Structure formats: structure tokens, C-alpha cells
Amino acid sequence: MADLPDSARGTIDAVASAFTDLPNSALPSSEHPRASEVDGPIGWAGYDAARDRARQRTGEQESVVCGTGVVDGVEAVLIAFDFGFLGGSIGQRTGDRIEAAFASARRQRLPVVSLIATGGSRMQEGMRALTQLQRIARQAASTRAAGLPQLAVLRNPTTGGGWATLGAGADVTLAVPGAQVAFAGSRVRPPGEPDAYTAEGQYAAGHVDQIVEPHLLRERLGRWLRLLTGASTEPAPPPARPPREAPRPPATGWDAVLRARSTGRPTARSYVDSYVDWREDIRGDRSGGTDDGVLCGFGHRNGATVAYAAQCGTATTPAGFRTAARLVRLADRLGIPVLTLVDTPGAANDAAAERAGAGPAIAELFSAIASATVPVTTLVIGEGGSGGALAFAAADRMWITPDAYFSVTSPEAAARILKRDADDVPATADQLRLRPQDLVDLGIATGITD
Template sequence: MRELIASICSGFTEFTAPESTVDNPIGWPGYEDSRRRAQERTGERESVACGAGKIGDVEATVVSFEFGFLGGSLGSRTGDRLEAAFTRARELGTPVVSLVATGGSRMQEGMAALSQLQRIAAQLALTRKAGLPLVSVLRDPTTGGGWATLGAGADVVLALPGAQVGFAGSRVRPPGDHDAYNAEAQFASGHVDKIVEPAGLPDELARWLKLLTGADGRPPEPPAALGAKTLPETGWDAVRAARAPGRPHADAYLDAYFDWRCDVSGDRCGGVDPGVRCGFGSRGGVTIAYAAQCGTATLPSGFRTAARLVRLADRLRIPVLTLVDTPGAANDAAAERAGAGPSIAELFGAIAGASVPVTTLVIGEGGSGGALAFAAPGRTWVTPDSYFSVTSPEAAAAILKRRDDQVPATANQLRLRPQDLVELSVARGIV
């Protein structure tokens, strides 16, 4: 544990541990001896050490677990230390980095131990309310209440390769798919933002803390157009330009706009949409959050991930850039079962309720409500090779019972060209 702290944090100063009168709350036989042996074996007085130091260029509060001390379990004294550390972080105004390695609540303390999860949850809530970032690193193992509070409750969740991660510990799981209980599976299911090799962890944490504390509050400028510079003559021309195979997509725009960036991943509900990019980027030393569609039909998990990103950015006072590019929301049976409507409503609500400025650029297709959910009212721009429409020309023709050869004429009637959108006050301008 101490080696890990030293590798990521310079000038670490441990907080004074609070005095505790709790010793053996339920009279577990031999508990005092177990604690004494754990202290002799690890050199630690409890399963967690807390202090302050510098990670990269950012002062941070660091919470680190010692798994060798009774399995890194959470007991009453652990709760005392964590509560004091989070309180001190709010006093200092520093982000909190939790290096988690725990088997869960300490059995030898019974419900006195389990109730520490409520204390931890309260401290997380207070720290979020204070607008301070929370970053967790999932080490091996991260299970039980440690995963369900400090681990999964962070804003950004990083994990070491192969780490055991799951609410159920290895000795209490039902037989079956044990591959679900690791960092890679949690990443694939949208519960972890990134798998980080141990050697790269110091730099990764430094990058994240720099991003999460680096906003200046100014509205983002829309990116410059990377594709066609000529406006389309007809609505059908606009549709064809937006669907052109060689047109630049979100990754090209994000790479051109930011000096460097870090993605978040997943909706924290079991889903990842590969057609949506969300995260934080640095532009001229200033942090801007982004949520971008990549040209595919957006899944419910994509809308939920974007909503998660917007809410986090709003809490941390980080302005947001969104890029619109989708033929529409996924509308198959699987999408309906996964909550297409509620997830779109969630993103509409997140953007509508954001107190930070949100800037939108339509870079390709703007297909109906699935595109509009990503757009900022009053701060939307368009590129010359984009369109925005109440529905696709093909869908409009089908609804009106028109023949396929009438689709181009229908596109013209929809007034979906970039210049139409400006005239209709849907867009502020063409970049």
C-alpha cells in the first residue's frame, strides 16, 4: 500500500487518525488478537490510510486500502478514518482518489461494520455536493461494500487489469459465470471507465485530476468544419452530403478540437454504446466536457452515458460540447426493452437542467429526437455537410405513403439544409 501511494503521490502527508472508543462491538472471540496480528504483519493500525499529497500538478486527498489488514475490510475505525478524510478534503477543496482493495464489511463487527457503508455514502454525497471530483482505482480485490460505495460511487472509475471486481466475494458467489467478476467484465458492462496498467497509473491519475479541475466556465466555441465547405442546393443534396462515406466523423472532430482528452465509458446500468464518445478534453489548457454521436443509431446506453457526462460536468462546473451525428435513435425491439424513451428523456432533462454552458455542432445527420436530445437549445451550430430533420426523408415518405422515388422531393420539403436551419432559428450559424 505505501509503495502504491508513493508511486502516484508526491509529498504525501497522512492525516492524524481519529480516536475511537470502538474496540469489539459485538464481542467477537479473538477479534483483538486478529487486529494485533494484522498490525504486526502490515505495520498499519487499520485497513485504510488517508492523507494529502500532489498527484501530477493537483493537490488531492488520497484514501488507500491495505488488503493485508483483515482483507482490507471495512470496520468502525475504517469508517472513522474515511469520514475524517472526506471532511478534510472538503475543507481543503481537493479531489479524492480512492485506491480500493477490500473484501467488504468486517464480519467480526457485525452490523456495526455494515452500517459504515451508510457513513461512506453520506460522505460521498457531501463531497459531490461540494463540487469536488471523486476518482476510484479498483485493485485486486474490490468486492462487497467497498465496491458498492467508494468504488462504483466515484465519478471516474479506473481498474487494474485482472482485478477481481464484484459485489459478491469469491467465497459467497453462486456457481456459474465467474468471468463476470473481474475488471474487464465490469468495463464491458459499462461500470468501469478504463482498464489501466499499473505502470501507467500515476500518469493516468495525473491526467484525470488535471482535467476534472481545469475548467474556466466559458462557453465552448464550436469546432471548425472539417468536411465540405459548399452549402447544398437542395435538401436531398444535404442528406447525401451528410451520408457521404468520406465525411469526417466525431473522432476526427474531437482530435482536431482538443490537445488531449480522456474518455469515460458506460452508462452504469450495464450498457456501452460504441457509437457515442463521452469524456473530458483539454483545449488551450482549459477543460471542456464532450458527448458526441459517431454516425450510428444511438442506443439507450448511449443516451444514458451522455446524460451521466452532462450531469457530472454540471456538478464540476465544466462546460460541455456536444456533436450531433446520427440517423436517429435505435428503435428495434431490443432498444425499446432497454428504455429508448426513458433514456432519451434523461438526456433531454440533463441538458435542459444544466447550469453550465452547452455548445452543439451538428456534423452530419441530425435524425429526429435521437439527435435533438444531444443538442443545446439556442447554442447549436451546423456544418455545411449536415442536416437536421424532424424525421428522415425515407421515414417521412413512408408515413405519407409516398413512393421511393419521391424521397428526394420530400427531403426538399422538410427544409433540413444548414441554411434552412439558420433561417428557422434552429441553428445560430454555419461554421
């Protein structure tokens, strides 16, 4: 593992171009000189002396420093843990400061950035310390309901309640390489599988969005803050075709299927990259799953932000549907319009997908799009295979390219269901009326893009 992290103020200096402590009036009364309480709420012998040593060693009064700052040009409320102060542990006064920080964010309508380095709840305060997690969760929920974004940077170590509230509960979670990240601390977890307790392990499992080198944190946080505060009421227009000659609409249904399956047509990533000036991706469904065949994130386009959820041509797994649903819900809460790109032969239908909840995951995305209050725009760029494709589609703002199709099921599956021979697949494709022009005639698609 890496060395213990720098002080909280040192971390703030690494990511903020300006920093001002919260004014005393914003802090609760417990930040004033201590009352007659000796050795904390449960009378832990020597606790007062330990706190005094921590103050002398770090120059801080508690394990967190909270304030407003400007991160690469964007103002935010910062919550920075100092691991040197009793292991960055969370006690009553830690909760006081964090509560004040969230309240300040809501008053000022600012995003919250948590720079976390903690070993968890402070044992010397017993249950009083543990219940601070409920207090932090309430503050985070109130801030979420206010439509304000929350970002977390996981430093070394991030364990216990700090991970389970501010870290894992953030809208976007970044981590520094090599950091210990886990609910269970190193002294209490069972032996074996050490990689599962690292930033890289959490990234692989879909619990962390990005691994970021410390010297890049200011830039990366600034990009994320600009994206997540870039709300817009305008719907995302359908993307133009990446530079390449657009084909004429297909003559037959089978022609449409073959075009959509061609490796020569533009990919989802090429559409997204040509659509936005720059972008940042999110990763994972926060339930232990990832799907590299689904590309989700936020992009900067013409001075505003657009969210994107794009299928990349593979069968979509339950993790892919859940990641897309996570993206749509976050964009909706922040007032950011959504673009979805459809390109899949269908939902993954193997036994592993069923065990992982294919049906509930598809239902989750259907619900997220159906309940979104921000405009959702869809472009079908390749295969539109059954409900696994439709879950990504907007009901009233869907476009299609000339080299795409959308069908109730694939022609091959339809032929099998109808007990037809393989030679009947092309004719079945014609009967399904799955061509772009068919979808426009049926009122399913708004139009065919160039």
C-alpha cells in the same frame, strides 16, 4: 488472479509524488488509544488478537491509510486500502478514517482518490461494520454536493461494500488488469461466468471507465485530476472543420442528406481529436450498457477542460443516451462547459432498444441538458435524425456544418408516413427544409461553420 496487492503505502508511492498523513487533529477520537471495548462491538472472540497481528504484519493501524498527496502535480486527498490488514475489510475505525478524509477534502477543496483493495465489511464487528457503508455514502454525497470530483482505482480484489460505495459510486472509475471486481466475493457467489466478476467484465458492462496498467497509474490519475479540476465559465466554441476543404451549402434538401451520409466527410472522432490537445474517455451508463457509437469524455483545450458527448454516425442506443446524460451531469456539477456533436440517423428503434428503455433514456438526456447550468454548445456534423439527434442538442447554442442536415424525421420515414412512393423521397427532403441554411433561416441553428 494476480497476487495480493502491495500495502496501502506502497500503492500510494506508486501514484503520488508526495504524501502526508492527515494530522491527528483531523482524525476522530477513536484513533486514540482504545477504550475498554474487548474484541470489538459484538464481542467476537479473538478479534483483538487478530487486529494486533494485522498491525504487526502491515505496520498500519487500520485497513486504510488516508492523507493528502500530490499526484503528478495535482493535490488530492487519498484513501488507500491495505488488503494485508484483515483483507482490507471495513470496520468502525475504517469508517472513522474515511469520514475524516472526506471532511478534509471538503475543507481544502480537493478531489478524492480512492485506491481500493477490500473484501467488504468486517464480520467481526457485525452490523456496526455494515452500517459504515451508509456513513461512507453520506460523506461521498456531501463531497459530490460540494462540487468536488471523486476517482477510484480498483485493485485486486475490490468486492462488497467497498465496490458498492467508493468504487461504483465514483465519478470516474479505473481498474488494474485482472483485478477481481464484484459485489459478491469469491466464496459466496454462485458458480459459473467467472469473467463477470473481473475488471475486464465490469469494463465490458460499462461499470468501469478504463483498464490501466499499474505502472501508468500515476500519469493517468494525474491527467484525470487535471481534467476534472479544470472548471471554466466560458462556453466551448464550436469546433472548426478538421483540415479539409469545406463544401458550399447544399443546393437541395436531398443533396444535404447525401452529403451528411457520405463516408468522406469528417467523423466525430476527428472533430474531437482536432479540438482538444489531449483527452480521456468515460465508458458506460452505469446500468450495464455501453454504446460504442457515442464518444464521451473530457479534453484539455488551451489550458482548460471541456466535456464532450459525440454521436459517431450510428443509431444511438439507450445506453448511449444514458452515458451522455452521465457526462453532462458530471460536467455540470464540476463547472465544466460541454460540447455535443450530433451525427445519427436517429435513436435505435428495435425491440431490444425499447426493452432497454429508449424513451426514458432519451428523456434523461433531454433533462440533463435542459437543467445544465454550464454552457452547452452543439455542432451538427452529419445526420440530425429526429428526437434521437435533438436530445444531444443545446436549444440556444447550436451550429451546423455545410455537410450536415437536421430534420423532424428522415426523408424516407416521412415519405412512408405520408404514404408516398420511394421516388418521392428527394422531393420530401426538400419540403422538410432540413438544409443548413434552412435551419439558420428558421432560427434553429446559430450559423454554419466553415
